[in-house]
Structures are given as structure tokens and as C-alpha cells.
Amino acid sequence: MLxxxxxxxxxxxxxxxxxxxxxxxxxxxxxxxxADPKNPDHGDFACxxxxxxxxxxxxxxxxxxxxxxxxVKLNPxxxxxxxxxxxxxxxxxxxxxxxxYVGTINxxxxxxxxxxxxxxxxxxxxVEFVSVNPNGPITIGSGRGAAYxxxxxxxxxxxxxxxxxxxxxxxxxxxxxxxxxxxSVRALIKGEPVPENGxxxxxxxxVAKELQGQNLESAEVVVLQKASEHKMIEAQRSALAAFGxxxxxxFSEQSLHDAxxxxxxxxxxxxxxxxxxxxxxxxxxxxxxxxxxxxxxxSQTADVDDEGEVQxxxxxxxxxxxxxxxxxxxxDMDRVLLRKDGRLTYIASDVAYHKHKFNRPAGADKLITILxxxxxxxxxxxxxxxxxxxxxxxxxxxxxxxxxxxKLYRDENEKAACQKALKEAREKLEVQIYQLVRxxxxxxxxxxxxxxxxxxxxxxxxxxxxxxxxxxxxxxxQLESGKDVARFFYLMRSHDTTFDFDLDLAEKxxxxxxxxxxxxxxxxxxxxxxxxxxxxxxxxALLTHPKEKTLIKRIADLPNEVSRAAEDYGVHRLxxxxxxxxRAFHGFYGDCKVISEDAAxxxxxxxxxxxxQKALKExxxxxxxxxxxxx
Numbered sequence: 001m002l003x004x005x006x007x008x009x010x011x012x013x014x015x016x017x018x019x020x021x022x023x024x025x026x027x028x029x030x031x032x033x034x035a036d037p038k039n040p041d042h043g044d045f046a047c048x049x050x051x052x053x054x055x056x057x058x059x060x061x062x063x064x065x066x067x068x069x070x071x072v073k074l075n076p077x078x079x080x081x082x083x084x085x086x087x088x089x090x091x092x093x094x095x096x097x098x099x100x101y102v103g104t105i106n107x108x109x110x111x112x113x114x115x116x117x118x119x120x121x122x123x124x125x126x127v128e129f130v131s132v133n134p135n136g137p138i139t140i141g142s143g144r145g146a147a148y149x150x151x152x153x154x155x156x157x158x159x160x161x162x163x164x165x166x167x168x169x170x171x172x173x174x175x176x177x178x179x180x181x182x183x184s185v186r187a188l189i190k191g192e193p194v195p196e197n198g199x200x201x202x203x204x205x206x207v208a209k210e211l212q213g214q215n216l217e218s219a220e221v222v223v224l225q226k227a228s229e230h231k232m233i234e235a236q237r238s239a240l241a242a243f244g245x246x247x248x249x250x251f252s253e254q255s256l257h258d259a260x261x262x263x264x265x266x267x268x269x270x271x272x273x274x275x276x277x278x279x280x281x282x283x284x285x286x287x288x289x290x291x292x293x294x295x296x297x298x299s300q301t302a303d304v305d306d307e308g309e310v311q312x313x314x315x316x317x318x319x320x321x322x323x324x325x326x327x328x329x330x331x332d333m334d335r336v337l338l339r340k341d342g343r344l345t346y347i348a349s350d351v352a353y354h355k356h357k358f359n360r361p362a363g364a365d366k367l368i369t370i371l372x373x374x375x376x377x378x379x380x381x382x383x384x385x386x387x388x389x390x391x392x393x394x395x396x397x398x399x400x401x402x403x404x405x406x407k408l409y410r411d412e413n414e415k416a417a418c419q420k421a422l423k424e425a426r427e428k429l430e431v432q433i434y435q436l437v438r439x440x441x442x443x444x445x446x447x448x449x450x451x452x453x454x455x456x457x458x459x460x461x462x463x464x465x466x467x468x469x470x471x472x473x474x475x476x477x478q479l480e481s482g483k484d485v486a487r488f489f490y491l492m493r494s495h496d497t498t499f500d501f502d503l504d505l506a507e508k509x510x511x512x513x514x515x516x517x518x519x520x521x522x523x524x525x526x527x528x529x530x531x532x533x534x535x536x537x538x539x540x541a542l543l544t545h546p547k548e549k550t551l552i553k554r555i556a557d558l559p560n561e562v563s564r565a566a567e568d569y570g571v572h573r574l575x576x577x578x579x580x581x582x583r584a585f586h587g588f589y590g591d592c593k594v595i596s597e598d599a600a601x602x603x604x605x606x607x608x609x610x611x612x613q614k615a616l617k618e619x620x621x622x623x624x625x626x627x628x629x630x631x
Contacts, residue, residue: 001560007034022067024056027053031052037090046090047091048088051088065089069083077097096540099540102555102611106614128168140457146243146458163361168253184200185228203232203454242462274418275323324347326381329388350385370434393417435495437501440502462482466480488575514575519628522613522628536603547587555581557577
């Protein structure tokens with residue numbers, strides 16, 4: 001809010017200089033950033049536009065800054081302006097002006113503060129996240145993706161986008177993994193050893209127990225597979241709901257096959273010429289930056305696995321392998337769509353699925369897919385899938401002159417069509433990869449497996465933390481507490497960096513635990529407001545203490561943090577903001593007595609507490625963490 005206001009002040013000063021003919025029109029295209037000064041003693045905010053736009057302005061930064069200050073300092077909200085170093089502009093705001101924002105914030109409706117900096121162009125976005133196979137529980141590794149994806153969706157909505165949350169169920173009947181899962185369940189129902197390479201976790205025993213007595217021992221594997229998947233999906237859905245994650249759509253991969261959609265899309269790709277049965281595979285040797293160093297064309301007679309990766313064993317099937325020529329669309333190698341034995345690979349379903357996703361929400365502008373640490377190779381292949389879907393057939397044209405292009409493309413027209421489709425695909429699809437989490441205990445990596453060697457699931461993590469924090473609480477209270485801490489910890493670092501999850505710190509109910517620190521600030525404010533009662537109108541101009549000003553500035557920053565996170569997907573900004581806001585409140589509370597004999601000052605400070613509570617509550621809501629009124 002304050003930063004947006006200051007950006008508008010600088011924009012007005014720039015516009016005036018352009019209208020006076022003292023600066024070129026192009027300076028208005030440069031983004032204006034309002035930052036915190038490196039030294040708080042230098043002012044409330046700083047702006048470096050004089051440095052970032054100096055080349056466009058045709059001025060040296062210092063001269064440019066002096067021109068800007070002429071107009072900026074005239075605004076009555078600005079108490080002082082100073083030029084530092086080569087051209088930084090430091091600003092100090094009028095305390096009474098800043099205090100006025102408390103009233104503005106308190107006048108907003110519920111959950112409206114975070115929405116005060118909406119995007120200029122709202123989009124309709126489909127966000128797919130977690131989407132693990134229905135043959136196991138939601139693990140602690142997937143927990144990071146669940147926390148990240150659900151929070152990103154919340155931020156998108158606060159920024160003004162329309163969001164559809166989606167879970168893709170990999171339940172294709174041709175999946176070898178899912179067949180093995182079903183056979184493992186069958187063996188346990190019959191009291192027999194599970195197959196070699198089968199599933200042996202306790203969750204498989206749980207599924208078998210639930211299906212016991214349904215006469216599935218001799219059922220076709222497809223029937224048993226669907227029954228087993230159904231039970232596993234129920235468990236996944238329950239665990240995610242306990243973690244504060246709910247979806248608009250749980251989409252079945254098999255539904256695409258049942259409807260014939262996959263077959264239709266495969267035929268469409270073949271008709272476009274982007275898929276064919278030529279017994280060759282093209283691979284690209286790439287240098288840094290994605291530059292092609294070589295195009296390698298290999299003869300192919302081998303079979304492929306579920307992922308479309310070539311196997312060394314010679315194929316015995318009578319059919320032909322159908323290849324997606326994804327190297328034409330930016331991928332590092334061609335991918336198999338249809339095996340020689342007639343079975344489709346996962347990427348074949350992806351073609352139909354991604355086309356389908358643009359219907360949720362209707363006419364979606366963008367698809368965002370969130371994947372785990374070992375999925376970097378999926379970025380190129382999924383982008384190629386969307387590009388293949390968007391590709392338009394081209395007429396015959398001139399041969400390609402470049403050596404590599406001549407190996408990749410039929411002619412220049414095909415190259416142009418492929419590059420156009422790839423450009424559009426990169427605009428419409430984004431793949432976000434979250435990195436590994438290392439769990440730590442007593443300063444050492446903690447092996448996160450149960451004593452019997454079974455998978456340590458996300459629900460186990462919530463229970464472990466919750467029972468330590470609330471040993472006397474109900475199961476629901478313990479899960480809620482465990483969920484709050486786990487989500488906050490998962491979100492404290494950027495999703496694209498590895499981080500250490502400190503289990504000892506997570507289980508502490510003290511100010512050292514950042515979740516407790518933030519929640520305690522909210523609970524303390526609730527207690528203050530309850531004690532203060534109804535105060536009526538207040539003279540906010542009385543809020544002149546430096547700690548009051550610092551707190552108000554931080555409250556007003558929430559819309560800016562939401563806007564930035566919606567732009568760069570850095571949802572960790574909000575956990576940092578929550579901690580900083582709580583710290584600013586605790587600093588204010590320590591130096592400024594809220595309820596005192598001075599009735600007018602009490603009323604003003606109570607309103608400041610109300611504004612802080614609103615900002616804390618909205619931030620915790622976005623993070624999917626509860627905001628308790630008592631602790």
C-alpha cells in the first residue's frame with residue numbers, strides 16, 4: 001500500500017519531466033521499485049529508479065536523481081528526501097500520513113487487505129500439484145509440494161487470478177506399477193508372499209484388510225487394481241485434507257482412455273506429422289544455455305518402459321513403435337507414445353490430459369505443474385507435449401540451410417511452425433520443481449522411516465509433532481498443531497532450494513519456534529482487544545512513536561508481498577513476512593503500552609492492534625496455518 005503510493009509519486013514526477021521535455025518518453029516504461037533502505041537510519045523507504053533508468057534517460061544517475069527529487073519532495077506525505085551514493089533516493093514519510101493507513105486497513109472487509117495490489121491482467125490458472133501414484137501414502141517428501149502448491153494457489157487468488165486446483169490420478173490400467181500394487185494386495189488377501197518387486201509397506205496390508213471378504217482373490221487384475229486404487233486414493237485424500245489441502249478436481253488418467261480421448265489425440269499428432277513410426281530416435285547434445293551442439297539420429301529396434309525410456313532387450317512384439325518427435329519442440333530426445341506391443345506410455349496420456357486441463361477453469365490461460373526433485377527432465381517433455389497440441393500443420397517449403405535444422409525439420413516452414421508452437425507452449429505451461437527436504441534431529445540427519453522400515457508418511461509427521469506440542473490434546477487438536485508447524489516449516493525457504501527441517505525446533509512450544517512466535521502474537525492481540533473492549537473513534541495522528549510507525553509500515557506491506565509472490569512464485573516471502581510482522585508487533589508492545597490512562601492514545605493503539613491482527617490472520621490463512629485466539 002505505502003510502496004504502491006510511493007511508486008505513484010515517482011511515476012507522477014517522471015511523467016511531469018517527460019511532459020516538460022526534460023526526459024524521453026521511454027523512462028515511463030522502466031519499473032519503479034520501492035525498497036527498504038540498507039540502513040534504517042536513512043529513512044523509511046528507498047528508490048533506485050535514477051540508477052536503473054539512467055541509460056534510458058540519457059543522464060548520469062546523480063543528475064537524474066536530482067531532477068526526480070524536485071517533484072517528489074513536493075508531495076505533502078514526504079517529510080524528507082535525500083540522495084545517497086551514486087543515485088539512491090531515500091525517503092522519510094510524514095508520521096501522521098503513515099498512521100492514517102491504520103484506519104484505511106481496518107475499514108477493509110475480511111481477507112481484503114491481501115487483495116489491495118491486484119495484478120493488471122488477471123489470468124485463469126490451472127495448478128496441478130502432488131499427483132503421486134495411488135499405490136502409497138502421501139510421503140513427507142510430497143508434503144513440501146503440497147504445502148507449496150496449495151499456498152501458491154491461495155496467493156494467486158489474493159492477487160486476483162482465477163485458480164483451479166487439480167490432482168492427476170495416475171490410474172491407467174496399463175501401468176506396470178499399478179499392476180504390481182494390485183498383485184501385492186491380492187497376495188496379502190490370500191495370505192501369500194507378495195510378488196518379487198511388489199509392494200510390502202504396512203499401508204498395503206491396510207488396503208488388503210479393507211478389501212478382505214470382498215471375494216477379490218480370483219478377480220481379474222483390472223478389477224482388483226481399481227478396488228485397491230480406490231482405497232489408496234481415499235487415504236491420500238484424507239491425509240491431504242488433514243494437511244489443509246483440498247482440490248477442485250481429482251482427475252483420472254484412465255478416464256481419458258475410457259473416453260477414447262488418448263487415441264484421438266494420438267491420431268491427431270500423427271496426422272500433423274509430429275508423430276510417426278520411423279525406426280529412428282533423435283537426440284540432442286546440448287551445451288549450456290540449451291544451445292544445440294549436435295543432433296544424433298539413432299536406429300531403434302528396442303522396447304521401452306512405462307516412461308518411454310528405451311530398454312536394451314530386443315523387442316519381440318509385431319507392431320511398430322510410435323514416436324513423438326519432441327526434439328522438434330525443444331525436448332532433448334524423441335519420446336515413445338506407443339510401444340511395439342500396443343501399450344501406450346505415460347506421455348501418450350499427457351498429450352490428451354494437457355489439452356483437457358485447459359477446460360479447468362474454462363479457457364484457462366496458463367497451466368502450472370508442480371513436480372518433485374527428480375523431475376527436471378519432465379520440463380522439456382511436457383512443454384513439447386503442449387507444443388505438439390498447439391502445432392499447426394505447415395505447407396512444404398524451402399529446405400533448411402543450417403546443418404542441425406536440416407536434421408531436425410522437414411523444411412523451413414515446419415521449423416517456423418514448431419518454433420511458434422514451442423513459444424506459445426512456454427507461455428501457457430510452467431513446470432515448477434521443488435527440492436529435497438532433509439529432516440534433522442539433534443543436529444544430524446534423521447532417517448525418516450519407521451522402526452519396521454515402512455514409509456514415514458506426511459500424516460505420521462503431523463502426528464509426531466502434534467503429540468509433542470499438545471500431549472494432552474485430542475487427536476484432532478494434535479493433527480491441527482502438527483499441520484500448522486509442518487506447513488510453516490516447509491514454506492520457510494524457497495521451494496527451489498534444499499533445506500533442513502529441524503524436528504527439535506518444530507516440537508518446541510516457545511518463542512524459538514517461528515510458528516509459535518507468530519501465532520502467539522495473534523493470540524496476544526486477541527487478548528488485548530478483549531480486555532480493551534469497544535473504543536469508538538480514535539485520533540490516529542497520535543501514533544507517532546518509531547515502533548508504531550515501523551509496525552504500520554510492515555502491516556501495509558502485505559499486499560506488496562502477495563503481489564511479488566504471485567509474480568515470482570516465491571511463497572516463502574509470506575513466512576518471512578509473518579515473522580517480521582510478529583517481531584514488529586512484539587517490539588511495539590514492549591515499548592508502547594496499549595491500554596493506559598490516556599484514553600485517546602489507548603483508542604489509537606487499540607486500532608493499531610486491530611490492524612495488526614488483520615494482517616497476521618490473513619497471512620496465516622494464505623499459508624494454511626491456523627490463527628489461534630488463545631495459546
